[in-house]
Amino acid sequence: MIDKQYIISRFIKYVTIDTESNPENPAFPSSENQWDLAKVLEKELNEIGMQDVELDENCYIMATLPSNLNYEVPTIGFIAHMDTSPDFTGNNVKPQIVENYDGKDIILNAAKNIVLSPDYFDDLLQYKGQTLITTDGTTLLGADDKAGITEIVSAMEHLIEHPEIKHGKIRICFTPDEEVGKGAHLFDVEKFGAEWAYTMDGSQIGELEYENFNAASALVTITGKIVHPGYAKGKMINSLLIANEYIAAVPAEEVPEKTTDYEGFFHLHDVKGNVEKTVLEYIIRDHDLDIFEKRKYLMQKIAFDMNEELGQDLISLDIKNQYFNMKEKIVPVMHIVDIVEEVMKDIGIQPLIKPIRGGTDGSQLSYKGLPCPNIFAGGHNFHGRFEYVPVESMLKATEVIVGIAKSIPEKYK
Numbered sequence: 001m002i003d004k005q006y007i008i009s010r011f012i013k014y015v016t017i018d019t020e021s022n023p024e025n026p027a028f029p030s031s032e033n034q035w036d037l038a039k040v041l042e043k044e045l046n047e048i049g050m051q052d053v054e055l056d057e058n059c060y061i062m063a064t065l066p067s068n069l070n071y072e073v074p075t076i077g078f079i080a081h082m083d084t085s086p087d088f089t090g091n092n093v094k095p096q097i098v099e100n101y102d103g104k105d106i107i108l109n110a111a112k113n114i115v116l117s118p119d120y121f122d123d124l125l126q127y128k129g130q131t132l133i134t135t136d137g138t139t140l141l142g143a144d145d146k147a148g149i150t151e152i153v154s155a156m157e158h159l160i161e162h163p164e165i166k167h168g169k170i171r172i173c174f175t176p177d178e179e180v181g182k183g184a185h186l187f188d189v190e191k192f193g194a195e196w197a198y199t200m201d202g203s204q205i206g207e208l209e210y211e212n213f214n215a216a217s218a219l220v221t222i223t224g225k226i227v228h229p230g231y232a233k234g235k236m237i238n239s240l241l242i243a244n245e246y247i248a249a250v251p252a253e254e255v256p257e258k259t260t261d262y263e264g265f266f267h268l269h270d271v272k273g274n275v276e277k278t279v280l281e282y283i284i285r286d287h288d289l290d291i292f293e294k295r296k297y298l299m300q301k302i303a304f305d306m307n308e309e310l311g312q313d314l315i316s317l318d319i320k321n322q323y324f325n326m327k328e329k330i331v332p333v334m335h336i337v338d339i340v341e342e343v344m345k346d347i348g349i350q351p352l353i354k355p356i357r358g359g360t361d362g363s364q365l366s367y368k369g370l371p372c373p374n375i376f377a378g379g380h381n382f383h384g385r386f387e388y389v390p391v392e393s394m395l396k397a398t399e400v401i402v403g404i405a406k407s408i409p410e411k412y413k
């Protein structure tokens with residue numbers, strides 16, 4: 001239904017524009033280069049015939065596909081993000097196209113001996129015979145989330161070119177700064193005006209997600225006392241050694257590298273210190289809100305008990321909630337997930353419903369009043385040089401969007 005070459009060239013156009021976001025920059029958007037893609041999209045949305053195309057001062061683009069029905073149905077939305085992860089460079093992406101993939105190693109970069117191998121990434125094998133788009137081994141690809149943008153634009157274009165397909169009003173939005181956790185911050189839910197929406201930001205074909213972590217950060221600050229080591233007896237307090245004790249008191253089995261599915265964790269991701277002061281940076285994650293609260297309590301209690309034992313308050317804790325599990329907001333409107341499941345089955349995709357071990361813009365949007373499950377965009381190995389996307393998965397995701405649009409008038413007749 002949608003031309004494959006067309007999808008490929010649209011996708012390549014987007015990924016060759018560098019939109020890496022910058023966690024160090026408090027400005028909005030966090031990098032100027034995100035405007036480059038935003039302007040391209042603004043122009044393209046106008047060209048394909050979208051209405052009310054608006055790029056706002058914070059680099060959010062919204063547009064409307066008006067209803068072609070003569071009765072009222074709910075307005076729905078589709079959302080994707082324009083930035084790529086600062087974890088790996090997105091500068092000078094040179095996509096490579098592997099046609100009719102043979103199931104063997106893919107040489108990404110012969111000179112640097114960088115190989116994308118199914119021995120390590122066995123998901124590759126499910127795409128034998130398909131067309132893969134990979135990197136040249138020196139950058140990430142940016143299928144996260146430019147595959148999502150490609151699919152939304154292509155689906156809208158398809159609906160515009162086929163007015164015989166009946167659909168209600170559809171709103172779309174492309175956001176900046178998702179990868180630095182701010183994509184939902186300045187999202188104007190009221191202006192968007194959809195009853196619910198979907199982020200097209202999942203990974204492999206079939207993924208459908210409406211549960212994510214509850215998340216908090218914890219900053220543990222330990223204050224020591226520095227004295228000349230030669231005269232330190234009974235006087236010096238070495239914050240590094242106290243930090244070591246604190247780290248040892250946090251459950252060692254409940255860490256990212258030893259947990260999966262619904263298991264939560266404590267993750268120590270940064271330590272900075274000297275004798276006088278040591279700062280430990282943790283993140284706390286759990287799908288279950290009660291257990292999440294208990295995890296936060298445990299970190300407080302360790303500090304409290306150690307302070308008691310030390311006889312002074314040397315350890316202080318600063319815990320901040322980051323985001324919450326969207327499940328709470330989705331379960332009351334579960335039909336918005338059921339619709340997608342039906343559409344996927346109708347077009348021969350096996351739905352893969354599983355909890356996200358992270359967060360999404362969708363979780364924040366759900367708490368801002370826009371319930372927002374996440375649908376696959378098709379890519380794999382996000383945020384690094386081994387990122388790739390099968391073109392067939394992008395085509396299927398585009399079909400899912402069209403299918404959802406089509407199913408609304410039938411459901412709300």
Ligand SMILES: [Zn+2]
Pocket residue numbers: 081144145178201
């Ligand atoms: Zn993403």
